[in-house]
Amino acid sequence: MRKLKVLVVSVLLVMFMVACQHKSQKSLNKPDKYTITYSNLLDKKTQNDVAKSLSKLLPAEDINLFFEQVNFYNQHIPTDSLVQSDYGTSKSLIPIYDIGAISDKWSNHFPLFPGYNCRLTTFQLVKSMIKLSPTLPADDSLLFIDKEALVDAPAIYQVKPEEQENFKILFSAVATENINDTKIHLEKVQEYWKQQGVTFAKSNVTMVxxxxxxxxxxxxxxxxxxxxGMLFPSEGGYLFIEKISFEEPYQVLKFADKxxxxxxxxxxxxxxxxxxxxxxxxxxxxDFIG
Known part of the structure; x- marks a missing residue:
């Protein structure tokens, strides 16, 4: 039923859904000028190393819940195409996962719950760093599958009602002018967040x-x-946690710098x-200029 919904939604909503994945698998799987280094957090050692890097940056309960969700996901999908331990490398921007097999098995277990995507995963990790005092209703019209996930989630993924509202405000669509000027668009986001009282705590953990x-x-x-995704320093460089899409795996990527x-x-x-x-x-x- 959920797949049928995806097929019949408007072009706008389909575009938005895949934006949390990638634009073109064909173009992204061609060789790139650099190699990515990533883990899918299957093994305890890598999980413990990441948790140690986060231990002084985030509340222990949020870190523990994140890894419980990672393990829950990994236990309910075929993991043959994932990195089995430590970090692997890929010469394409999107590692080649067996998405068909992953999707089929996940859907068999959870016909209504689509899983967590990049937004829900990141919010669960950074919510303690963000304060809001909203004055305007959120435009959550583009969060249609995110909202389905919040309703149909099993217990380990449940989000408190007040946190669901904060999620919708933080990831609300923002009205802007129909011009190709990213400086103005960025200012529109900053203005909207200011109106909603969105503030980020000073921390080495940041939302990118x-x-x-x-x-x-x-x-x-x-x-x-x-x-x-969520960025934080580790071992002389940075780690970036992302969930590529609802059904695709969790990833932790290593980067030398921003x-x-x-x-x-x-x-x-x-x-x-x-x-x-x-x-x-x-x-x-x-603005994240790198």
Whole structure:
């Protein structure tokens, strides 16, 4: 039933859903100019290493819940195409996972619950660092599968009602002008978050979000977070936690510096050659220039 819904939704909503994945599997699986280093957190040693890096940055209960969700996901899918231990490498921006087998097995277990995506995963990790005092209703019209996930989630993924509202506000679509000027678009996001009282605690943990411009409606154009993850320092570099999409695996990627992460995200998501507005990246509520 859920797959049928995806097939019949509007072009806008389909575009938004896949934005938390990738634009073109064919283009992303061609050799890139650099190799990514990543883990799918299957083994306890890698989990413990990541947890240790996070232990002084996030509440223990949020760290523990994250790994419980990771293990729950990994226990309910075939893991043959995932990195079995430590970190692996890929010469494509999206490692080649057996998505068909993963999707089928997950759907057999959970016909209504689509899993967690990049937004829900990141929110669960960074929610303690973000405060909100909203003055406006959220535009959650593009969060249609996210909201399904919140309703149909098994116990380990349940989110408190007040946190669900904060999630919708943080990931709300933001009204903007129909122009190709990322500076103005970024300012629109900053203005909206200021109106909603969104503030980020000073921390070495940051939320890195990739913003897209929905121009399908020539008048009421919107900005939305198409992909997001959590960045934090570790062993002389950085680790970036992301959930590629609802059904695709959790990933932790290693980067030498922030510029490397910026280049990775732009290579994945700046794939539109139609002349539309380029995506832009924010670190918390600031421009992320790498």
């Amino acid at each position: 979000s990739v913003w897209f411009h929905d121009q399908l409606d020539g008048v009421a154009t919107k900005l939305f977070i198409g992909h997001v 510029k490397a992460l910026h280049d990775y995200l732009m290579a994945k998501y700046d794939t539109d050659t139609s002349g539309s507005t380029k995506p832009f990246i924010m670190e918390n509520d600031r």
